Amino acid sequence: MKIIKSLDEHFEEYLMGSLLIGISCVMLLQIFMRLIGESLVWAEELCRYFYLWSVFLSISFTIKKGIILRVDLLVHNLPRTIQKIVEITLQLINIVFFSFMSYYSILTVRGIRMSTQSSPAMEIPMFLVYLIIPLGFILTTIRCAQQIYLISTGESSIEKEDFLQTQ
Amino acid sequence: MAGIVFLIFGICLMIGLPIVTGIGIATFWPKLMGAVGSTSNEAVIRALFGGADSTPIIAVPLFILAGVLMARGGISKKIFNVVAYFIGNRTAGMPSAAVLTCLFYGAISGSGPATAAAVGGMTLPILIELGYDKVFCAALIATAGSLGVIIPPSIPFVLYGTSTSTSVGNLFIAGVLPGILIGSVLIFYTYYYCKKNGEDKEKIQKNYDALRSLGLVRLLKDSFWALLSPLIILGGIYSGYFTPTEAACISVFYSLIISLFVYKTIEFNKIWDIVISSVRGYAPLIFILAIATAFGRVLALLRAPQMISLMFANTFSSAVPFLLIIVVFFFLLGMVMDTGPAIVIMAPILVPTLEAFNINLVHFGVIMVCCLAIGLVTPPFGLNLFVTAPLIETPVLKVGRKAMPLIAVYTIALLLITFIPAISLILL
Amino acid sequence: SGGAATSSEPTPPASAPEPTTSEATTPPVAEGPSFNYIMGHGAAEGSIGDLYCIKFKELIEEKSGGKITADVYAGSQLGTYGEMLQSLKSGDISAMVFQPAPAVSIIPELAMLDLPYAFYGYTKEEIDEVLNNSEYTKILDKAFKEAGYKRMSFAQAATFRETTSSKEVRNIEEFKGLKIRTLENKYHIAFWKNVGASPTPLAFGELYLSLQQGLVDAQENPYDTALAAKFAEVQKYIINTHHIIYPNLFLVNEALYESMPDDYKKMFDEVALEAKEYAAGLMADSSTTNLKGLVDAGLEAIDFSEEEISKLKEKADVVKEMLKTDLGDDVVNTFMEALEKSKN
Ligand code: NA
Ligand code: NA
Numbered sequence: 017m018k019i020i021k022s023l024d025e026h027f028e029e030y031l032m033g034s035l036l037i038g039i040s041c042v043m044l045l046q047i048f049m050r051l052i053g054e055s056l057v058w059a060e061e062l063c064r065y066f067y068l069w070s071v072f073l074s075i076s077f078t079i080k081k082g083i084i085l086r087v088d089l090l091v092h093n094l095p096r097t098i099q100k101i102v103e104i105t106l107q108l109i110n111i112v113f114f115s116f117m118s119y120y121s122i123l124t125v126r127g128i129r130m131s132t133q134s135s136p137a138m139e140i141p142m143f144l145v146y147l148i149i150p151l152g153f154i155l156t157t158i159r160c161a162q163q164i165y166l167i168s169t170g171e172s173s174i175e176k177e178d179f180l181q182t183q
Numbered sequence: 184m185a186g187i188v189f190l191i192f193g194i195c196l197m198i199g200l201p202i203v204t205g206i207g208i209a210t211f212w213p214k215l216m217g218a219v220g221s222t223s224n225e226a227v228i229r230a231l232f233g234g235a236d237s238t239p240i241i242a243v244p245l246f247i248l249a250g251v252l253m254a255r256g257g258i259s260k261k262i263f264n265v266v267a268y269f270i271g272n273r274t275a276g277m278p279s280a281a282v283l284t285c286l287f288y289g290a291i292s293g294s295g296p297a298t299a300a301a302v303g304g305m306t307l308p309i310l311i312e313l314g315y316d317k318v319f320c321a322a323l324i325a326t327a328g329s330l331g332v333i334i335p336p337s338i339p340f341v342l343y344g345t346s347t348s349t350s351v352g353n354l355f356i357a358g359v360l361p362g363i364l365i366g367s368v369l370i371f372y373t374y375y376y377c378k379k380n381g382e383d384k385e386k387i388q389k390n391y392d393a394l395r396s397l398g399l400v401r402l403l404k405d406s407f408w409a410l411l412s413p414l415i416i417l418g419g420i421y422s423g424y425f426t427p428t429e430a431a432c433i434s435v436f437y438s439l440i441i442s443l444f445v446y447k448t449i450e451f452n453k454i455w456d457i458v459i460s461s462v463r464g465y466a467p468l469i470f471i472l473a474i475a476t477a478f479g480r481v482l483a484l485l486r487a488p489q490m491i492s493l494m495f496a497n498t499f500s501s502a503v504p505f506l507l508i509i510v511v512f513f514f515l516l517g518m519v520m521d522t523g524p525a526i527v528i529m530a531p532i533l534v535p536t537l538e539a540f541n542i543n544l545v546h547f548g549v550i551m552v553c554c555l556a557i558g559l560v561t562p563p564f565g566l567n568l569f570v571t572a573p574l575i576e577t578p579v580l581k582v583g584r585k586a587m588p589l590i591a592v593y594t595i596a597l598l599l600i601t602f603i604p605a606i607s608l609i610l611l
Numbered sequence: 612s613g614g615a616a617t618s619s620e621p622t623p624p625a626s627a628p629e630p631t632t633s634e635a636t637t638p639p640v641a642e643g644p645s646f647n648y649i650m651g652h653g654a655a656e657g658s659i660g661d662l663y664c665i666k667f668k669e670l671i672e673e674k675s676g677g678k679i680t681a682d683v684y685a686g687s688q689l690g691t692y693g694e695m696l697q698s699l700k701s702g703d704i705s706a707m708v709f710q711p712a713p714a715v716s717i718i719p720e721l722a723m724l725d726l727p728y729a730f731y732g733y734t735k736e737e738i739d740e741v742l743n744n745s746e747y748t749k750i751l752d753k754a755f756k757e758a759g760y761k762r763m764s765f766a767q768a769a770t771f772r773e774t775t776s777s778k779e780v781r782n783i784e785e786f787k788g789l790k791i792r793t794l795e796n797k798y799h800i801a802f803w804k805n806v807g808a809s810p811t812p813l814a815f816g817e818l819y820l821s822l823q824q825g826l827v828d829a830q831e832n833p834y835d836t837a838l839a840a841k842f843a844e845v846q847k848y849i850i851n852t853h854h855i856i857y858p859n860l861f862l863v864n865e866a867l868y869e870s871m872p873d874d875y876k877k878m879f880d881e882v883a884l885e886a887k888e889y890a891a892g893l894m895a896d897s898s899t900t901n902l903k904g905l906v907d908a909g910l911e912a913i914d915f916s917e918e919e920i921s922k923l924k925e926k927a928d929v930v931k932e933m934l935k936t937d938l939g940d941d942v943v944n945t946f947m948e949a950l951e952k953s954k955n
Contacts, residue, residue: 032462037458040245040436044432050826053809055811063238064241068232071235074467074470075470078470079201084203085202087196090197110204120227127697128697131758136713136715136716137795222698230694238816239814350820352823422824423826425826426817426821484649484688
């Protein structure tokens with residue numbers, strides 16, 4: 017139970033944090049190897065894919081943490097109960113949109129799997145790299161549904177967290 | 184169709200949908216409506232991948248990580264102390280030292296709000312203690328914080344460079360003199376303001392004496408590693424040790440090492456916390472960058488950039504009125520939209536127009552970043568105001584009002600930068 | 612007209628006919644379905660790849676009396692090469708013109724073109740035979756078809772990727788330790804390592820500054836790329852290494868092509884051939900003018916002696932072994948035989 021709660025709270029940030037550390041270390045290694053004249057073929061590609069994976073994990077992360085960028089001026093000036101209804105409606109639109117994205121990204125990955133394309137430097141199958149896209153969108157859809165539950169039970173405050181301090 | 188797409192985007196934003204969903208719906212709209220020349224939904228998904236699959240853009244998370252490390256490591260304080268040692272007893276000396284610290288800190292930080300937060304958090308208590316008007320000081324730091332994105336390294340320049348295929352290194356060089364110019368006009372205004380409103384000379388002298396008593400040698404020794412950081416980062420790029428992207432990585436490890444081992448301001452067990460803070464900093468931005476690329480592909484298929492270019496070419500006979508209109512437009516855009524999304528959405532669309540008017544892409548990048556950077560201070564959505572206002576526990580709009588004259592002098596510098604290309608291009 | 616379809620005479624760069632609405636041309640296909648081709652390439656407007664596409668567009672619209680139309684999207688408006696290749700396969704775009712290196716990840720057999728010095732000393736006609744009309748072509752076309760592509764042609768003019776450098780290199784020994792930027796391509800990297808240089812893969816967008824600041828000393832690209840990217844400003848020498856062939860590959864979506872009636876296909880093939888000859892002509896001309904452009908911009912041209920070239924060529928054997936491992940002896944042998952045969 018504790019593990020599930022911890023995963024619910026931190027799953028995306030564990031992954032994104034690890035990817036950021038990975039990018040930093042691989043790039044540092046590449047700089048070092050180049051300075052000694054032994055550039056690595058795979059380093060740049062790996063950094064790019066690490067970044068790419070965090071891009072597709074970032075949406076569910078920002079929804080979970082309530083820091084997704086939006087213009088909430090109108091919503092914020094509504095009465096409390098109407099605000100709740102509007103927020104739930106907006107999350108429903110999000111769910112429709114991200115389900116749509118999930119569906120088409122699964123089709124895209126299937127297409128790429130059939131083309132047997134592999135990445136230029138590391139020669140890993142491209143569909144494995146692309147797999148993060150449907151995973152990211154499905155996770156986002158789940159997080160949106162979770163938000164609806166939390167808003168309706170009143171567990172999630174609708175107030176936006178202040179992310180600016182951390183930038 | 185292109186017009187409708189923008190309208191849909193606007194409506195989605197207004198009703199409070201996330202920017203991501205708004206751009207997404209606008210991107211899929213032509214296909215859903217069966218418009219001629221629209222592309223399949225799978226192609227949009229692949230464009231998301233293409234938009235995120237870029238080496239220079241990796242500098243964005245790295246610069247944000249470096250920013251958090253430098254803030255926690257207290258590097259801005261070391262820089263401020265050195266500047267204040269030299270000019271702390273002159274008229275407007277201390278507020279000017281804060282502006283100069285923003286200028287200097289800008290040379291190691293890639294983000295405007297990060298610069299405002301690091302310099303503001305440290306200098307505002309000192310300036311208020313010395314008797315300066317706290318709202319003016321908060322407005323000044325918020326405005327000078329925009330130097331963080333004009334002085335290289337700079338996240339917006341990275342985004343502009345990647346979305347228009349312009350050399351990020353050249354953009355970095357081109358930002359140096361405009362940044363110094365803007366810093367200078369802010370200091371001029373500060374001087375005028377302090378002359379007009381007077382200063383508490385006694386308190387200032389006392390503070391200055393305390394600083395002097397430390398002795399220059401000790402001060403320099405203490406600040407040495409902090410002062411060295413711009414040299415490592417910019418020097419490293421321009422002497423060929425690493426690319427601008429790698430400079431961000433070096434900046435991460437440099438700040439980490441001096442904070443861990445020299446200043447001992449960060450402990451090992453805080454590193455994960457710092458990493459997560461950085462993730463929170465860039466997570467809201469990076470997917471927007473990817474989906475803006477997909478949006479751009481759809482607009483390209485609808486021939487929107489060509490149509491916009493043609494419209495401008497038919498309306499304006501030369502570059503001068505076009506630039507004037509575009510400066511006003513970006514200024515307004517910066518009031519309501521973040522720098523990053525504004526650049527990745529608008530810059531590629533304008534490239535054909537720039538080519539038609541024979542405007543240098545590097546120069547235009549500087550104009551665009553300077554315009555949007557002042558958006559960091561203009562209400563209602565001025566990120567820098569949101570950063571400095573809480574530091575003095577004052578409403579954002581009150582700080583915004585006090586920033587008006589500063590925005591005015593900034594605009595003078597902006598017009599000089601726009602119509603004298605040499606300010607940006609002479610160092611290239 | 613399209614009658615001389617098999618002629619390898621370069622079509623002179625004819626004055627551009629006005630597309631579509633010309634009353635003077637009798638449409639050969641008065642009735643029949645209409646087709647629209649979305650053509651993409653990654654090169655700048657006005658570059659050879661762009662002119663190649665535009666030539667094709669003009670010819671096909673004229674000859675088909677507007678029944679087949681084409682829209683050309685320059686730059687990377689339609690996406691990165693990887694994206695465009697996927698979109699071409701799925702039919703989101705209908706045609707593309709590009710240098711084949713990015714397609715190796717889909718069609719491994721194309722990697723034969725990455726073998727350094729394979730085409731050195733061959734004439735344009737001989738290379739054309741190997742690429743467009745040989746047993747090797749059949750292997751490629753089969754692979755392309757299975758992947759969902761139809762290969763129209765390789766346009767080339769026996770021109771190559773060349774090296775620019777800030778350090779003087781007059782013989783193979785002087786390559787030792789030279790930091791040369793390469794594509795993220797294991798064959799290219801293996802070759803330069805074997806030559807003794809220090810190959811460094813970098814993103815193209817970072818290359819100019821990296822040359823300027825000395826992060827790398829040298830890079831290798833066709834003359835037109837080097838000139839357009841203004842590498843002359845940050846380099847001292849143009850070294851005519853002639854190491855890897857520089858072709859433009861014209862692919863279309865297989866399903867779309869096959870869906871056309873036979874008379875359309877015939878017309879399409881003829882026009883593609885004519886456009887190819889036009890592009891090859893441009894490539895030959897531009898090779899001379901671009902080399903001159905680089906020299907005028909201040910680069911000193913260095914030619915390698917036949918003896919030095921043959922030393923470099925030996926260093927490419929390591930790549931041939933890699934290709935044998937990756938593609939099998941059959942593909943490599945077929946390619947080598949096609950080369951041999953083209954001499955006759
Ligand atoms: Na900066
Ligand atoms: Na603003």
